[in-house]
Amino acid sequence: MEVMRLFPALILFSLLSLSLANKDWDDPERLAEEEGYYKREHSLTQPYQGRGMDIPFWEFGGSTVVTNDYVRLTPDRQSKQGSLWNHVPVGVHNWEILIHFHVHGAGKTLFGDGFAIWYTKERNVMGPVFGNQDYFVGLGVFFDTYSNHNGEHAHEHPYISAMVNNGSLHYDHDRDGTHSQMAGCHAKFRNSDEDTLVAISYINRQLILMTNINGxxxxxxxxxxxxxxxxxxxxxxxxxxxGDLADNHDIISVKLYDVESQDPPTPPKANAENTVTQEPDWSTVVPRAASQELPRPHVEDSKPFLKPFWYRFFSVTMLGVLIVVFVGVVGGVIWKRRHERNKKRFF
Ligand SMILES: [Ca+2]
Structure with missing residues (x-):
């Protein structure tokens, strides 16, 4: 039964995989000429800079640095936040976006926190959700490299998950967003020697995410x-x-395609928030996902938060001193007793 249920999804994945494999990553202009739906105003390719330091159609803030080869949202240093926003609103309701990124750093076992891809009502508002504001309106796709909590969810990190928000939901970092996610998967995209790519398509109200991280x-x-x-x-x-942990988070290229012409759009279903008329106004649809898990109450984690370096240093030092004192005192008492016993034996 499980196989039968998965069968249509597997066929869809195979077709999509085939379609993606046929795309030429190195030549978006040729692809645009051939397929006619590459949207330059929502894409980012090398060379990034136009005149001066500006990137046409994009703005960046915080710790973001633009080089010839990548746009670095954060360096591999603690407590950084960076952003890169397309300032042209997306006018099509069926689209596919291909993103070439690179997450890497010196950390072998401790690194973080990750980055996010957004399709949101507002832009350029910094905040606690991977550098963007909480209670956002729209779609967030999180590339979470640090597991804040292992108890409640069973998945490994790095972890990719998606969340649709109408502005009422909180992203709970302590639970790695598992309270509010629609779906997710484990993907070893960090410190990869290969090009790491992700494709997100939103076609006929269906959201699909695929990765290409193994070359x-x-x-x-x-x-x-x-x-x-x-x-x-x-x-x-x-x-x-x-935060306490760090990584380089680089965006190398972004290519958005209008796939409206391939299928007639399916109007959103009527619900309490989205009142559908004969001709739906796609600009007024409220972000919503039928499969969104219901928000659960936050329960305090028993796992201790990661402490700063000085705290860990002094904790270890203090523990060492206590052990030395304890061994010294116990050793001293034993030595004294033996010494006294020996004295008694002689006298
Ligand atoms: Ca996390």
Missing amino acids: GRSWEPCFVINDVDLPTGYYIGFTATT
Whole structure:
């Protein structure tokens, strides 16, 4: 039964994988000429700079630095936040976005926190959710490299997850967003020697995410989510953050395609928030996902928060001193007793 249920999704993945594998990553202009739907105003390719330091159609803030080869949202240093936002609202409601990124750093076992891809109503508002504001309106796709909590969820990190928010939901870092996610998957994209790529498509109210992190043209499915309502007119953005832990979070290229011409759009289903008329106004659709898990109450974690270096240093030092004192006192008492026993024996 499980196999039968998964069968349509597997066929869809295979077709999508084939379609993605046939795309030419190195020549978006030629692809645009051939397929006619590459949207330059929502894309970012090398060379990034136009005149001066500006990137056409994009703005960046915080710790973000633009080089010839990548846009670095954060360096591999503590307590950084960076952003990169497309300032042209997306006017099409069926789209596919291909992103070439690179997350890497010196940390072997401790690194973080990750980055996020956004399709949101607002842009350029810094905050605690991977560098963007909490209670956002729209779609957030999180590339979470640090596991804040292992008890409640069973997945490994790095972890990719998606969340649709109408502005009422809080992203709970202590639970790695598992309270509010629609779906997610484990993906070893960090410190990869290969090019790491992700494709997100939103076609006919279906959100699909695929990764290509092992080199070549092998696209792997991450998730398919049906019945997702996203309006037109929102902004594509990227943000990243580091805290006690750090990493380089680089965006190398972004390519957005209008796939409206391939299928007739399916109007969003009527619900309490989205009142559908004969001709739906795609710009007024409220972000919503049918499969969104219901918000659960936050329960305090028993796992201690990561303490700053000085705290850990003094904790270890103090423990060492206590052990030395304890061994010294016990050793002293034993030595004294033996000494007294020997004295008694002689006298
Ligand atoms: Ca996390």
